[in-house]
Amino acid sequence: MGPRHDMHGKFKTYLRDDGDDFMNSLKILGPHQNAEMYRTLKNVFGHNEFRLRQKAAIVAILEGFDAFILMPTGAGKSLCYQLPAILSPGITVVISPLISLIMDQVTKLESLKINARALKSGGDYNAILTELESSNEVEIKLLYVTPEMVSKSGRFLSCMKSLHERDLLARIVIDEAHCISQWGHDFRPDYARLNVFIENFKNPKVPVIACTATATPTIVTDVRSHLGVTNSKLFMSSFVRDNLKYDVVQKSAYSLTRLIKALKEKYNESSGIVYCLSQKDTETVADSFRKEGFSCKAYHAGLNDKERSAVQNDWMEGNVSIICATIAFGMGIDKPDVRFVVHHSLPNSIEGYYQETGRAGRDGRPSYCVLLYSYQDHIRHRSLKEANGKFCHAELGKQHKKSIYEMVEYCENVTKCRRKILVEHFGEIYDASACQSSITPCSICENIVELKKKYQLYDITADARIIINGIRAINNPLISYVAELYRGVLTKKNQEKANKANHINLPFFGLGNSLNEADAVRLLRKLVIDGYLDESIVAGSHGNHYGVISPSQKGILFANQDDTAGKALFGSNLNVQKVYIHFSTDKRKSSAGSASNVQFSMTSATKATETDALKDKYRFKHKDIFERCKTKLVQFCTASST
Numbered sequence: 031m032g033p034r035h036d037m038h039g040k041f042k043t044y045l046r047d048d049g050d051d052f053m054n055s056l057k058i059l060g061p062h063q064n065a066e067m068y069r070t071l072k073n074v075f076g077h078n079e080f081r082l083r084q085k086a087a088i089v090a091i092l093e094g095f096d097a098f099i100l101m102p103t104g105a106g107k108s109l110c111y112q113l114p115a116i117l118s119p120g121i122t123v124v125i126s127p128l129i130s131l132i133m134d135q136v137t138k139l140e141s142l143k144i145n146a147r148a149l150k151s152g153g154d155y156n157a158i159l160t161e162l163e164s165s166n167e168v169e170i171k172l173l174y175v176t177p178e179m180v181s182k183s184g185r186f187l188s189c190m191k192s193l194h195e196r197d198l199l200a201r202i203v204i205d206e207a208h209c210i211s212q213w214g215h216d217f218r219p220d221y222a223r224l225n226v227f228i229e230n231f232k233n234p235k236v237p238v239i240a241c242t243a244t245a246t247p248t249i250v251t252d253v254r255s256h257l258g259v260t261n262s263k264l265f266m267s268s269f270v271r272d273n274l275k276y277d278v279v280q281k282s283a284y285s286l287t288r289l290i291k292a293l294k295e296k297y298n299e300s301s302g303i304v305y306c307l308s309q310k311d312t313e314t315v316a317d318s319f320r321k322e323g324f325s326c327k328a329y330h331a332g333l334n335d336k337e338r339s340a341v342q343n344d345w346m347e348g349n350v351s352i353i354c355a356t357i358a359f360g361m362g363i364d365k366p367d368v369r370f371v372v373h374h375s376l377p378n379s380i381e382g383y384y385q386e387t388g389r390a391g392r393d394g395r396p397s398y399c400v401l402l403y404s405y406q407d408h409i410r411h412r413s414l415k416e417a418n419g420k421f422c423h424a425e426l427g428k429q430h431k432k433s434i435y436e437m438v439e440y441c442e443n444v445t446k447c448r449r450k451i452l453v454e455h456f457g458e459i460y461d462a463s464a465c466q467s468s469i470t471p472c473s474i475c476e477n478i479v480e481l482k483k484k485y486q487l488y489d490i491t492a493d494a495r496i497i498i499n500g501i502r503a504i505n506n507p508l509i510s511y512v513a514e515l516y517r518g519v520l521t522k523k524n525q526e527k528a529n530k531a532n533h534i535n536l537p538f539f540g541l542g543n544s545l546n547e548a549d550a551v552r553l554l555r556k557l558v559i560d561g562y563l564d565e566s567i568v569a570g571s572h573g574n575h576y577g578v579i580s581p582s583q584k585g586i587l588f589a590n591q592d593d594t595a596g597k598a599l600f601g602s603n604l605n606v607q608k609v610y611i612h613f614s615t616d617k618r619k620s621s622a623g624s625a626s627n628v629q630f631s632m633t634s635a636t637k638a639t640e641t642d643a644l645k646d647k648y649r650f651k652h653k654d655i656f657e658r659c660k661t662k663l664v665q666f667c668t669a670s671s672t
């Protein structure tokens with residue numbers, strides 16, 4: 031296949047990738063340094079060629095620029111700062127989040143005969159700092175340190191200042207730089223203090239290199255501005271992980287057992303990671319895997335350091351094939367042959383999910399990423415965070431909620447390529463046909479022909495309005511109760527309640543009588559995800575939590591918009607946002623009891639095309655661009671007709 035000429039693979043964000051400016055290494059570095067760069071790649075690191083964007087990043091770093099390296103897990107970010115560290119005079123300080131991660135890196139570098147050290151309390155801490163302070167011939171090329179050490183150790187800071195004064199501090203690298211941003215999924219307070227540390231090295235300026243595998247454009251901007259490197263050169267490589275198959279399975283009483291049996295059949299002794307929400311879950315899920323004959327251990331914060339590293343080592347060395355862990359596990363894990371990553375519970379953001387699934391298939395071989403989904407899991411997440419009032423300001427709380435609902439939307443989706451959703455979250459444009467024709471299509475693309483037959487898109491705006499207005503008359507209802515009212519099909523208990531409260535006379539009662547339960551529930555969840563309904567978390571009497579819905583400000587405005595004038599003029603009003611949803615076209619029991627094709631006897635839902643929905647989405651999401659295009663088109667049409 032020849033090169034593509036469309037937008038596939040490009041980044042649609044306001045961020046600019048600077049890679050192309052630094053690809054001509056011979057011209058920029060000159061023949062001597064260019065040859066030295068390639069020699070080091072081969073002779074020291076043992077690689078024959080650079081991976082995409084590695085060379086450009088290295089050239090920019092060698093040229094003394096600040097750099098931001100945004101590449102997916104396993105893409106080879108470390109080389110981007112390690113190779114320049116070897117070729118530059120002085121020492122490169124690398125701030126990395128975990129001692130275990132640091133030790134892995136140092137061991138690897140030592141095996142390549144590179145002089146790298148880890149600065150940790152005890153051990154040779156004093157000896158290393160004394161050596162750096164006293165000698166003008168610094169032999170250590172890379173010094174790894176945790177952010178806690180940076181913010182707490184006065185001795186470390188004075189040593190760094192001394193190196194700086196003697197022109198021996200080559201660069202400061204911040205690994206996992208997304209931890210700086212409060213908007214990210216992995217914010218760490220010690221990371222947020224790194225800007226104070228960096229302030230010390232502004233005159234002359236020491237270049238700063240930020241590396242991460244998971245940052246949305248907002249987070250990149252936030253990290254750059256926090257570190258004072260807004261003009262750092264940006265190097266992004268594709269977020270597409272071709273060899274990973276993404277799947278979502280509805281969680282039910284038997285889904286875990288079924289999944290374990292399927293994994294056993296397909297992967298048997300292969301390595302896998304199972305992410306769980308709580309320590310207790312890691313233990314019970316590990317038990318379930320063991321019952322099916324897998325060797326499996328739990329990993330969580332309840333184990334002491336020694337126990338945790340023993341579990342990790344057993345898994346790394348293949349003595350144990352599966353590790354059931356909380357999300358605390360995995361940062362910096364470089365195990366190439368992880369064949370599957372299971373999420374036993376909903377991750378709390380797309381970034382987190384992308385990073386965790388990214389630990390599968392680092393060797394490039396096909397690997398499986400499956401998420402056991404239950405809508406209720408997002409209530410667990412929200413109740414854990416919100417009940418403790420963990421957010422220092424309201425905006426962060428909102429961001430957390432938004433991230434969870436993005437994840438819920440990913441799982442509720444029934445027709446859109448999963449890989450496309452993940453990749454486009456990071457601003458990269460992706461054509462789903464690439465997933466459909468790949469050897470590991472996602473579970474949507476794999477079944478796209480059947481799904482296109484199974485689901486039809488509807489414009490459900492009119493019903494949505496009636497529902498939203500109707501809910502105002504109900505005190506804190508559950509989604510399931512409103513869905514029953516909408517279908518006009520009530521359980522015995524709810525029938526009594528609805529009769530008593532006169533909910534059977536609400537205008538939306540029975541409007542959705544031709545829908546099945548799943549579609550009606552999905553519609554209400556969509557109204558929550560899209561922000562027309564608010565869902566509040568309420569504590570039940572047995573320590574459980576559940577969500578109750580009410581119209582949001584946005585919902586009330588939407589429900590009461592008057593579009594009659596627009597309709598009379600144009601057939602539809604361009605300024606009124608619409609609600610679209612896919613309903614299944616399966617034959618089902620109608621409320622009258624006979625099987626029938628989906629027929630909207632009462633609702634005013636109308637069939638829509640994907641183009642309608644897309645046009646509408648962009649009309650509201652990028653209003654300015656849409657208006658400009660419309661004006662240009664009208665001008666063009668007017669000009670060509672005169």
Ligand SMILES: Nc1ncnc2c1ncn2[C@@H]1O[C@H](COP(=O)(O)OP(=O)(O)OP(=O)(O)O)[C@@H](O)[C@H]1O
Binds near residue numbers: 078104107109242362
């Ligand atoms: N140019 C290259 N050619 C071949 N292998 C490479 C190249 N660059 C890096 N690698 C290998 O790729 C693997 C992943 O590299 P690295 O650990 O730097 O990834 P990373 O982007 O830092 O991932 P993470 O986000 O998980 O930390 C390593 O085993 C490394 O040796």
